[in-house]
Amino acid sequence: MTAIPPIEPPARLLMGPGPISAYPSVLRAMSSTLVGQYDPFMTQAMNETQELYRQVWATDNDATMLIDGTSRSGIEAALVSLIRPGDRVLVPVFGRFGHLLAEIAERALAEVHTIEVPWGQVVPVSQIEEAIVRVKPTLLALVQGDTSTTMNQPLDEIGAVCAKHGVLFYADATASIAGNEFLADEWGLDAATAGLQKCLGGPSGSAPITLSDRAVEIIRSRTRVEAGIREAGDESASDFIRSNYFDLGMILDYWGPRRLNHHTEATSMLYAARECAAVLLREGRDNVINRHKLAGAAMLAGVQALGLEVFGDVAHKMNNVVAVVIPEGVAGDPARQDMLDDFGIEIGTSFGPLHGKVWRIGTMGYNARKDAVLTTLVALEAVLRRHGASVPIGGGVEAAADIFRAAGASDAPGATGAADTAGAAA
Numbered sequence: 209m210t211a212i213p214p215i216e217p218p219a220r221l222l223m224g225p226g227p228i229s230a231y232p233s234v235l236r237a238m239s240s241t242l243v244g245q246y247d248p249f250m251t252q253a254m255n256e257t258q259e260l261y262r263q264v265w266a267t268d269n270d271a272t273m274l275i276d277g278t279s280r281s282g283i284e285a286a287l288v289s290l291i292r293p294g295d296r297v298l299v300p301v302f303g304r305f306g307h308l309l310a311e312i313a314e315r316a317l318a319e320v321h322t323i324e325v326p327w328g329q330v331v332p333v334s335q336i337e338e339a340i341v342r343v344k345p346t347l348l349a350l351v352q353g354d355t356s357t358t359m360n361q362p363l364d365e366i367g368a369v370c371a372k373h374g375v376l377f378y379a380d381a382t383a384s385i386a387g388n389e390f391l392a393d394e395w396g397l398d399a400a401t402a403g404l405q406k407c408l409g410g411p412s413g414s415a416p417i418t419l420s421d422r423a424v425e426i427i428r429s430r431t432r433v434e435a436g437i438r439e440a441g442d443e444s445a446s447d448f449i450r451s452n453y454f455d456l457g458m459i460l461d462y463w464g465p466r467r468l469n470h471h472t473e474a475t476s477m478l479y480a481a482r483e484c485a486a487v488l489l490r491e492g493r494d495n496v497i498n499r500h501k502l503a504g505a506a507m508l509a510g511v512q513a514l515g516l517e518v519f520g521d522v523a524h525k526m527n528n529v530v531a532v533v534i535p536e537g538v539a540g541d542p543a544r545q546d547m548l549d550d551f552g553i554e555i556g557t558s559f560g561p562l563h564g565k566v567w568r569i570g571t572m573g574y575n576a577r578k579d580a581v582l583t584t585l586v587a588l589e590a591v592l593r594r595h596g597a598s599v600p601i602g603g604g605v606e607a608a609a610d611i612f613r614a615a616g617a618s619d620a621p622g623a624t625g626a627a628d629t630a631g632a633a634a
């Protein structure tokens with residue numbers, strides 16, 4: 209029998225729109241030993257994770273936990289649990305992930321209404337309110353940061369509009385949380401979901417979720433009994449949630465004090481999610497957002513100094529990703545392939561109307577770091593020149609380095625992966 213070697217992935221610097229290179233302490237946490245799902249250690253780890261994510265979301269919501277699956281599992285759990293068949297749902301669309309929300313809401317048998325703005329823009333609050341008055345939805349579902357366009361939709365005024373019209377407010381914060389401000393309670397969110405593989409600095413496969421009391425009340429009224437698990441007398445819901453795996457009521461009972469078995473919590477992903485939040489909170493939520501702001505500003509200055517055009521409304525760009533227009537005459541995919549083959553650096557391609565027109569370059573989580581930004585710019589300059597673009601020698605790197613120098617970034621916590629050192633010491 210031939211020997212099967214252990215898996216040996218190549219060294220990579222993941223500078224695309226996600227997934228990103230995970231914090232080393234997150235990878236270490238994932239290799240920790242397994243315990244049983246009702247082990248006191250597991251119960252404690254689940255409780256701690258809930259408490260840490262309340263801080264990540266800036267919420268007091270009791271109903272704060274993880275859905276086992278990629279970010280999309282969190283979206284689907286929220287939408288199938290909150291939407292009753294026939295409910296009107298309003299989805300403002302400004303990129304690929306808005307279309308995804310509309311599609312999932314449709315599968316949940318909602319009457320879906322969308323409003324759209326061109327890619328590269330965000331949706332004005334006045335336009336959202338006008339649509340709420342016209343459509344009278346029970347739920348507003350929208351994306352905060354859409355990586356397909358790099359735009360960051362302002363959410364701070366939308367909660368008040370929803371409250372005024374009695375509309376539930378859900379946001380997908382997968383791409384934006386931990387790299388841009390997100391305040392679940394202050395902004396009046398009823399439900400929000402995320403994933404680990406963007407600014408939280410982990411692998412994909414776990415979806416943090418938080419739910420307001422109002423959302424929990426709706427979910428409770430629709431939670432189905434699973435025979436053999438619950439005591440008799442629980443069978444009430446007639447318009448029950450049409451998914452077992454994503455019935456948030458049953459998932460709440462698993463995470464809550466009753467600890468009723470539903471799925472088996474994905475232990476290694478729980479360790480990862482807990483460590484992602486711990487890294488964020490050790491460094492400080494605002495410090496981490498500022499680190500993303502700085503790395504993003506440096507990458508933006510760098511690509512502009514290389515003479516590249518930036519796509520979209522830069523004033524509303526997420527801190528953690530930039531879309532650059534591929535210069536005329538440069539073949540996008542072969543150039544990206546050279547970044548990977550010659551430098552081990554991955555940058556992103558694009559979807560839909562932007563396909564073949566822009567690259568997306570991310571600075572997220574562990575890679576929102578000076579050396580990662582400067583290394584990427586050096587490589588990009590070399591590859592662009594090789595592919596026939598005329599780019600100024602050293603211009604991108606110098607412009608980015610200037611931004612870090614002006615911010616005194618060499619001393620900033622986390623700027624050189626200080627968060628990881630803390631993890632190693634723990």
Ligand SMILES: *Cc1c(COP(=O)(O)O)cnc(C)c1O
Binds near residue numbers: 279281356
């Ligand atoms: C990246 C991203 C996702 C990813 O979903 P997965 O199921 O984890 O692949 C979802 N929503 C938004 C807004 C994203 O940017």
